[in-house]
Amino acid sequence: MPEVILTGPEGRIEGRYQPGLVPRAPVAILLQPHPAQGTMNHPIVLALYQSFVRRGFATLRFNFRGVGRSQGTFDNGIGELSDAASALDWLQQFNPEAHTTWVGGFSFGAWIGMQLLMRRPEIKGFISIAPPANMYDFTFLAPCPSSGIIVDGENDEVVPPPAVLKLVDKLKTQRHITIEHQTIPGANHFFQNEMVELMAVVDGYLDMRLANGGR
Incomplete structure (x- = not known):
């Protein structure tokens, strides 16, 4: 899990990177x-990162601007999307022959991740955990370009499940993509007591997609 320092729009971005297992x-x-x-x-x-690492992905997680050792200040999503784009550029620079790209995010990171996949057609799959559909505008997903999974908690006190369901229903009307949706019984926004159940859903979905060649 080597530490890496990337160059982002506001300077240093702190990350952790695991190279892929094969060319x-x-x-x-x-x-x-x-x-x-x-x-x-x-x-x-961290659990998402480890799940992709176990499957041989070249995997990167990083701190947005102003977090940890990353330079800059919080920018309400605009700068953070730029950070994510820079981090993906860095990842692809070291993996120019990668045959597919995935993005995963939790809460605010899920919102940023879904904006990123709208801008980067090479992204073929996404994992969106507790997307804050009641707090941020998701209308940019018109249409959503990639298949993926959205997971939320039944007792999410930050993002009410009906807000997530509304987003899922909107995305499911689009052709040529498949949006999976799973609600974890009893889970709050942070899945504090349901991490095992959350990752079982994520791992099962990843294995299903990878068995189909990532499609």
């Missing part, structure tokens, strides 16, 4: 929650 390995970038909720070391982000 042309797929790549994955994982995005932290809002800085008020955590860093790239948040348990959910």
Whole structure:
């Protein structure tokens, strides 16, 4: 889990990077929650990172501007999207022959991740955990260009499940993509007592997609 320092729009970006197991390995970038909720070391982000690493992906997680050793100040999503784009550029620079790209994020990071996939057609899959559909505008997903999974908690006190369901229903009307949706019984926004159940859903979805060649 080597530490890496990237150059972003505001200077230094602190990250952790695990190279892929084989040449042309797929790549994955994982995005932290809002800085008020955590860093790239948040348990959910770390679990996502480890899930992709176990499957041989070249995998990167990093701190947004103003978090940890990353330079800059919080920018309400605009600068953070630029940070994510720079981090993906860095990841692809070291993996120019990667055959597919995935993005995963938790809460605020899920919102940034879904904006990133709208701008980067090479992203073929996403994992969006507790996307803050009641707090931020998701209308940019018109249409959503990639298949993926959205996971939320039944007792999410930050993002009410009906807000997530509304987003899922909108995305499911689009052709040529498949949006999976799973609600974890009893889970709050942070899945504090349901991490095992959360990652079982994520791992099952990843294995299903990878068995189909990532499609």
